[in-house]
Amino acid sequence: MKRELDALLALTAQDARLRALHEKLERLQAQLRQLEGTLAAEQRALDEERRKLEELKRLGRERSAEVDDLDAQLRKYQRQLDEGLLSFKEMEALREKIASGRRRMERLEEEAIELLERAEQQEATLKTQEASFAQWKARLEGEIAELRREIEHQQRVLEQERAKRDRLLKEVEPGLLERYRRLSADYDDPVVPVRDGRCTGCTLQLSEITLERVREGREVTTCESCGRILYAA
Numbered sequence: 534m535k536r537e538l539d540a541l542l543a544l545t546a547q548d549a550r551l552r553a554l555h556e557k558l559e560r561l562q563a564q565l566r567q568l569e570g571t572l573a574a575e576q577r578a579l580d581e582e583r584r585k586l587e588e589l590k591r592l593g594r595e596r597s598a599e600v601d602d603l604d605a606q607l608r609k610y611q612r613q614l615d616e617g618l619l620s621f622k623e624m625e626a627l628r629e630k631i632a633s634g635r636r637r638m639e640r641l642e643e644e645a646i647e648l649l650e651r652a653e654q655q656e657a658t659l660k661t662q663e664a665s666f667a668q669w670k671a672r673l674e675g676e677i678a679e680l681r682r683e684i685e686h687q688q689r690v691l692e693q694e695r696a697k698r699d700r701l702l703k704e705v706e707p708g709l710l711e712r713y714r715r716l717s718a719d720y721d722d723p724v725v726p727v728r729d730g731r732c733t734g735c736t737l738q739l740s741e742i743t744l745e746r747v748r749e750g751r752e753v754t755t756c757e758s759c760g761r762i763l764y765a766a
């Protein structure tokens with residue numbers, strides 16, 4: 534019995550090691566997802582700023598083109614006036630068109646200048662942001678690469694430890710293994726030591742008979758309350 538219990542204890546210890554490794558791997562993977570998410574979000578925010586700026590520039594250029602078109606139109610009107618081949622009424626209408634066209638052109642010019650000035654300011658701000666982002670990104674990518682290496686390493690360790698568990702599994706008597714499996718579904722610690730006459734899993738004060746059986750170690754003994762497998766500390 535002693536040998537069987539030892540094999541089970543070795544398996545128990547290995548399972549605890551595997552659980553800890555698993556948790557560590559999950560923590561690292563969560564950390565990786567978080568870093569990648571942060572990086573992607575910052576990149577999207579910056580791309581959006583860049584897009585807005587390009588839109589502003591486009592509007593500015595559009596206004597400038599409108600000014601140029603209008604200017605050409607007004608020059609054409611002016612030439613028609615200068616040629617003097619029109620009737621008085623036609624000339625009056627044309628003068629009115631030129632006057633209102635000039636007012637419109639002034640407004641458009643102001644708009645174009647304002648848009649282009651805003652674009653210029655935002656371009657400068659964005660350039661600074663992009664520069665500091667590039668630095669931050671490089672640092673973060675370094676951290677991400679480091680984390681990926683660490684995860685790969687931990688995955689290899691986990692595989693080795695799993696292989697070790699498979700070997701330990703073969704050492705445990707099948708009936709005992711089955712009992713261990715059932716208990717493992719309920720408890721992280723299905724095999725516990727007895728201390729001061731108590732089951733260290735549920736803290737029950739064990740009966741004299743149970744304690745005696747644990748001390749003798751001739752058969753597998755379980756806690757009367759929680760059913761955990763007991764061994765002498």
Ligand SMILES: [Zn+2]
Pocket residue numbers: 732733734735736737756757758759760761
């Ligand atoms: Zn118990």
